[in-house]
Amino acid sequence: MDKLEMRHTLLAAKARKKMSWDDIASAVGMSPVWVASACYGMNSASPDIAKKICTTLDVDGDIAEALVAFPTKVWDEAIPQDPFIYRLYEVVGVYGETLKDVVQEQFGDGIMSAIDFTMEVDKVEDPKGDRVLLTLNGKFLPYKSW
Template sequence: MDKLEMRHTLLAAKARKQLSWEAIGSAVGMSPVWVASACYGMNSASHEVAHKLCDVLGVDSEAADALKAFPTKAWDEAIPQDPFVYRLYEVVGVYGETLKDVVQEKFGDGIMSAIDFTMEVDKVEDPKGDRVLLTLSGKFLPYKSW
């Protein structure tokens, strides 16, 4: 089973069992955001987590083998059409250089790691309409001079 077939298998099992990412993450002892990313094929899981995840979703060990495989992190370079994904793309397009400049003023010349990284998604209730709170936390990696 490759990552794409694994993705379809796991997402179908999630829908069939009517489980939330929060419930799945809690059952396997991992962040719901990370678990979703692994199920979408963008992260690899340890042997233990892969098998727990397959048990929770009721799928066979072929999916666990695919979960353990190292991913090729690639995405379609076309502008996303899904409104939610497009808005994130728009945020980076509009604010990317600004964020880079502000981070570099505070930390120096470098980047934020997407490897030593965590992300949380929270709902903030607001009388004017609930808000989405995305918290991205990546280790700062300074560029080296040699």
């Protein structure tokens, strides 16, 4: 079973169970963004967590194996089109150079890891319109000289 088939099965099971990502995340003891990305096939799960996801969503063990497999991470469009995802791309375009300068001024020459990395979504209620809070947390990796 490949990641694509796994993903269809898991999303269908999630719909059938009427569970949110928060529900599943609580059930397996992980974070909603990570659980969703694993079910979308963009991260691998440990055998233990994979089993918990399958139990929670009532799907059989083949799926657990597919969740454990190491994914090849690819996306469809170099420049995303869906407005939700494009806005994130736009933020990288507009603020990328600024962030590089502000972060490197504090941390030195290096990058924020996208591998040793976690991310959370929060909702901030606001009478003028609720706000989405995305928190990206990545290890700083200094460039090596040798």
